[in-house]
Amino acid sequence: MGKQPGVLRLRRLTTPVALAIGVMLGMLLSRLFPWTATTPAWRSNHIRPKSHQQSRQPIQLPTLDQRARILNLLTSLSPHYTKQCTRNAQPLYVQQTLERYAPLIGHKTPSSGSWFSKFFADEDDLRVGRRDLVPSDHKYFFAINLYNSFDIIPDLFATLFRVAAILGYHNVFVSIYENGSTDQTKALLRIFDALTRSVGLRITIRTSMRRRGAFNHRIEYLAEVRNAAFVPLHELRDAENEYFDTIVFMNDILPCVDDLLELIYQSRKNNAGITCAADYMYHEEIGSPVFYDNWVARDINGTALENAPFERIFHHEDSSQRFQRHLPIQVQSCWNGIAILDPAPFYSPPHVRFRMARITEGECSASECSLICNDYWEAGYGRIMMVPRVKLAYDRKVFDIIHPPRRNLTAIRGYARMGGLPDDPRTDPQDRAWFGPHDRLFTEEESEPLTFVPGPEHVWCWGWDGAGDLEGPDVDPIWERMSNKSMHSDAILVRHDRSIPGL
Template sequence: MAQLWLYFTQVTFLSLLWSIRYSHAFGATGPPDEDDLAFFIPKVPQPTYSHLEAILMRATALRDTAKSSPTAGSAVSEALAAAMSTVPPISLVRGLRALKDIPSEIQVHLPDAVELLAAIRGLGVAPPCLERPGAPRGPPGRFRYMIAANLMNCDAIMPYWTLEVLRLSLLLQGNHRMLHTYFHNITNEEIGRWEGSAVHISVYESGSTDNTAVWLKIAEALWQAAGLEARVIVNGTMQRGFLLNPFSGKYFKQHKVEYAAALRNIALEPLYSSPSGTYDYVLFLNDVFFCAPDFLRLGHYGADIACGLDFEVYIGDQKARMQGTAHQPHQPTGRRMRQLFGLRTNAYARSHYAHLDEHNETEMLDILPGRANWHSAVKRMTQVHAGEATRQAEADARVQEARVKPRYEFYDTWVSKDLGGNPFMKEDPLARDTRTIDLLHRGLPVPVKCCWNGGALINATLLHAGVRFRTGLIEEGECDISECSLLCEDYRRLGSRRVLIDPTVRVGYVPWAKDFHLRLPGGVGPKIPWSHVERSGALDRLAILWSDTKLCMSTQCVPMRKDSDLPDIHNFKVVDLQKVNFTSMYLERRGNASPPPPMPQSCNLIMGPYGDTTDGFAFDDLAYSTWGKTPITKISYRASATLSESFVFALKLSYGNTATTQHGGDLGEAGEFELQYGEHITGAIVQYDENTVFAISFETNKKRTLTIGALRNGVGQARANPCPASSEHAGKYRLIAVAGTADIRVRSITMVWA
């Protein structure tokens, strides 16, 4: 450990120079225009797939080591917890000081752990969280938490999100190394109060066309290596369905709320299938930037639903959101690359290191399993700290110097309702209820009727009892509102009426600047420490307001627009939740349908469309198949497949002795598959995005796989056969025809089964 401290003093200054030279390399021609959203957002180079694969190898190797024996598992998990104490915003000096007295059996895994976390953190952007967050020192109780999430196309946020979920999990279950890092002079007696707390992570991903799925495999291996229960499903089969209108012949999308509710429920499946009382709370997180210690506050209120505030950034009329690599220019070079990154040294660096030469190299240390050592591990983590500090300082400087300033606006106005049931606003005072405006302006907890705001802590008692995310009973007259709003209304009807917003818990959709922790537009007070909340009398005020309004069942309904995914904010109405008890109606229907049959009696026989139905010319082979009477005998196609991309350019099926016209263009290489007598297609996998079909893989009853193009990682994928999750129905249906759209390539495909 003495060598570690000596090396740290030597490498810190060198890493500062490295970060400054790195900044010069991309700042030579100046930043983009200040009305460009990218101007205010720190940028880092995008990783290659091989780079991600190498990180996955390291995470998997650590997990395998942890699984080799209980002793190894304990040592690896403690090493990762110790390594997390070196990740920003914890200063590296404090983090390394916490490593001094670590037992030798844990020390042996520390270099690999630090190197892995640094490699992950170095590939993403990060907001400046507070090193001393002012969170409660003690636990709210010995609880079991489920952290749940639905993710899609968010690889730009994944390096930060992955590690912050790990940090949050370690804090929630009372890891003593994390507690010592955040709470000065915490005693063993205080730490002992956390004993028995546990965390389970459940993430469901489907439909991503970027590297989100790869990042989640890294996250799963990392979380499991840290000793956490983690269920991560990637490339899930649940896609937003398209239904066929038999009268118009047109497809229409599945109801947005119905789809969103199904996604949330599948993420909570481990809770639903567990005995009552297995989990005390669910923390449902969106794909947001957040500071893990902030969420410790939410459990201390004894609320049924507790949230923070979520903010988006506007510049003029433009809204900033982090996008995955699929939404960014591919391999920009030269001046465009420098503009995209927009990096310049801060004032101190410009004045003190103007003599530094520019270079275009990005130092990449070896990240293969088993090669980590203290020198490379500490050097990499030091570079992470220096790089983040430099990028954040540059972003802050650009904000200060810019004529057009970015501004924060509250986001979740559709779901959030104040204590009087009124929707929140984006502008001051956000909430209309006069009883809570002052609390909000002072940064104190605010009782509300409903909230979500990028993440919510939910008492799991009613979820164990049968409450689910759902769509409204529209035909019976229920308002067509979001699944989160309906959850609040169901909880309120069932007596769980303690809902609050803590303004100190803040999340964002882009990395924020340091002023995010101060007073914000909209009348939101600065972040305040938990000790101030206790001294202010806010907890007593909260209990009084909850008691005074427990019988108030009035709220406002802001329904969806007809044939739209957007709320109709001009068509709101006041609703009395007691007038018609839609919650009881829903639970009664669930109860009458329970226990459900193990599998449905019939399956959806039209799967798709997968791809873009708006481009190209429509085709439909159902008539060629004489509605299933004439079998598919041959599949001709044109496709291209390389290591980096794959496209299906054309399809031409033969039904019996009759071939259809070619659907698509003449690019790519030609190929064909002939089906043998008695052979038919029983399953299919389609890879696609919103523009095109990348690859199709058919499975036959003869155990053959017929692949058009090449299946790859990191793209949207769906199992397109009926009942894709049903082993009972597997192989009982056959493909009878295809339909879709095509021009120079196949844009979308729909499969018809019988």
């Protein structure tokens, strides 16, 4: 039987002509049967609201039942630490917190109750309610470095899950870079990677066997590790035209849900360039936790903070008084376990990044975290602050001391309300204690915006040239002169408005 004339004509067509016809037919079919993604387009306030932004790999949002099952699994895998932070919190603190962080909610809340309103309850009683996605103008990029972090990973992921549920999964991206671990950190990360993706939270986990060699400069190495956690920030900008409005950079610490929310709240309320917590380590000789990260932290006079009990940490008198009253403080630099960063200097000139000092140019070889604070001052984002209310620990021993359980004093004091009176939270002795219960009541001063001043002329620097001790500063400390830009009032202007609507 002979072939059909039409088939013969098609076979005589050259390859380029056949490809052109195929492309035209494909375009015609795509117009007749358009594909619509069920996943909302990601965007932030750097992108015009009307612009359409499709992800190359659209994320299918899970069902409510799927989210509930993963929540229960995450809770069961989470050990003692952070799940105890807000369990049995006093009612007045719960009320204060719900009102304080309500503007951070990144989804529509149901008419009666929500996951956010119950995050203080026992995790066994939590139920995932309906949360309709709403367009958000604020997006959060979480960057995390991990090394031999097996013990803290369950707490870390449980907190990330809960915070993302409040901020809105569609508003959050998590980037984790782990390298050189000798325990089972990598294996545990794979488990939580799968769990977290299944609830619709976007996450990238990159692992490496790289470790710092015996002859590598420690600060250069740490700067590279921190920059590795930032790779997706620039990949999403270049490939997806996606920008973020807040960066949350976390060390391997044990954070509570309200710790992260308070840092984000203070950062946005004050339009701060960098916002830090306060971290603690155990001092064997004193027998008590002391302030930890004094290699980076400097008060607004440029003086180093001390590895000491709370009343002797600051040399700057006004800062010391505010610190002892748990009030936010302006500082010249800090990191302290968690830092909330305004991402604008990463996106715009001079394009800051973590780096080691320019030793050949005479720059003091400070920590990569100190240097990025200096670079923020140089770029005009010198609104740097510390939030003493947020106390962080790296292990269970310190965590239990700085987050003691609340004791029932009702029978002794003769009235039912615990934790102070509504008009004077300082009436409770447990709230006045420095290492008091986690559900410490908020005072009015904690919500007042900070008044920022230009930076100091000189900053105390204890350098690390890498020529001597590989594990600690190896040169004599100096008073290093800062750039003229950091001492000008322009360094503390609000250049990127990240404020919370209505506050």
